[in-house]
Amino acid sequence: MCKVIATLIYALTVSLTHSVSLLAVESILPMMFLLTGKISPKSLIKINIMNAVMILTLSLTWPVFSDGLKTGAIIAARVNMIYTVFFVTMKALGVSGLYGVLLSMRLPVKLCVLFVLTVRGIEILRERFDTALISARLRAPDVTSVTRLKIFASVLGTVLLQSVIHSENMTRAVKLRGGFRGFMNHAGSR
Amino acid sequence: MHISEGILSGSMLAVTWAGTVAGVSYGLRHTSSERIIKTALASSAFFLASLVNVRIGPSSTHLTLLAPMGLILGRSVFPAVFVALLLQAVLFGFGGLLVLGANTLTMALSSLLTYFIFAGMIRKSSGKSAVIFSFLAGAFAVMTGALLTGTLLGLTDRNFLGAVKLLLMIHVPLSCLEGVVTSFLVLWLKRVAPEFLDV
Structure with a gap:
């Protein structure tokens, strides 16, 4: 601090x-x-x-x-x-x-949870994002710039969908730890 | 679009931090506990997407994705952008802690304005009109972000105005690019997961 x-x-x-x-x-x-x-x-x-x-x-x-x-x-x-x-x-x-x-700093619990889960989400989704981009590149190596943007948008859409699945798991994990306060105490003690 | 440390005056730093605190508390008030988890993961996806180098012709660029963030995160966009920029500053040194307020304000405010202006129109439209509205949303978000950044620079020192004009000119092609990506993403979401746009 x-x-x-x-x-x-x-x-x-x-x-x-x-x-x-x-x-x-x-x-x-x-x-x-x-x-x-x-x-x-x-x-x-x-x-x-x-x-x-x-x-x-x-x-x-x-x-x-x-x-x-x-x-x-x-x-x-x-x-x-x-x-x-x-x-x-x-x-x-x-x-x-x-x-x-x-x-x-005694910031709002929601903001701290948002920070912790965003960091966790980056770790979880990074691999999926990279894999999706690599597979798209391998399937279509020579494409026009517009098609490349289209592929990028659909990869982002797919990762957003996967983020919903992960968020449902996380919601269960947070509830099992006794809500946000319990989750934060648990995260802080790790 | 990041303003780096050492440029803004003390009063600008104070004003932008006050605006960011107000924006983040507004965002948190409008984000339910259930939604905060979805917001965090969507924010992670956007964070990763903004790091991808997209090749366009002979060059490549990083996209800001301000419009998609606004359209998908809605009123929660301020805290999401704040956390994403904090992480960018910590992990990659983009921006900085002192100018975090200014960068959050310019980017999140443009996303939020995009949400208020275009989200309803995009939700109700389909086909060509959805493509046009999403393109306009993408371009609007980038140009508003650049305009807000330019305003902060201009208010710090009037001599920055020449550089601000250049900044705005550079952002015109980028805004078209963001408009195209936003259109593709909105079309994809409308087909596959329209609930993302029902914020």
Whole structure:
């Protein structure tokens, strides 16, 4: 819980900083994470490709080119700093840790149940989704783009139907554990 | 369509979080305990579908599926989108925690508006008119999402308006694509499981 609050405060501070010198001071923490190997520079490649596109877009669309470039560079620095700290926190926490945080924040039970069951649903449906897509690709390797969209829609429809079957099983499991509160206590103790 | 961290101003972050809290509590109030499980699993299916790279001609894209989410989840769409975006931020680093409010507001609000405007028309129609309404729903959801994102950027700094115009232009072909997928999905559901559209 404390880690998440600290990360949010850090992210908010960085988000609201406009001065370059202040940003340099705030970059000490993410730099430490990078130097101690808590995050690999490789994991920053993807966001920096997006950052490059963003800087280019801002410099071309801003009233003054150099101002756009500067704004883009400041935003890119903020994104890197916040992402690094956020990544390290979430890596330490994991999905189960995040679930614990949600519980300790005293959020509505329905929202916590929704979170737990969505994570569970992703695990259950992922395999079925992948299998359906692979089999569709094997049956029809060379199709037009429109047919590909049609196949995608029918695969999604099939997975939605399977989700109903699983939801009926889950409803029974939740009832057997004494409703949502009993289910949450059980999930929390695991 | 994700707004990344470090772009929005403090006041925009506060306003969007307030909107998201209101939207999520509205969604939870209109979601019965029985329905929350179905919502969670449908949300998982949409989460997985949005990660699939769909090849279109020489390039490929990820679909947002905002309209199908709105049409199938109805009033429960706000909490479902909130959880899906939270997981995207945690598992893949898309968006972030601080901008979770803004991203939830733009995406869930466009899905909810799509539901209010098009769900009834799609339910009552069949054949060609169902295809047209679903196409319009798909395109409307994407363009509304992009417009809301653009509004937040424009309200943060007026100089963003040039980039916002570009953002809207890029979303025009994407909205057509989403319209086509929504039409196919609605037609499939009308044939196989029409109860999905009776939210």
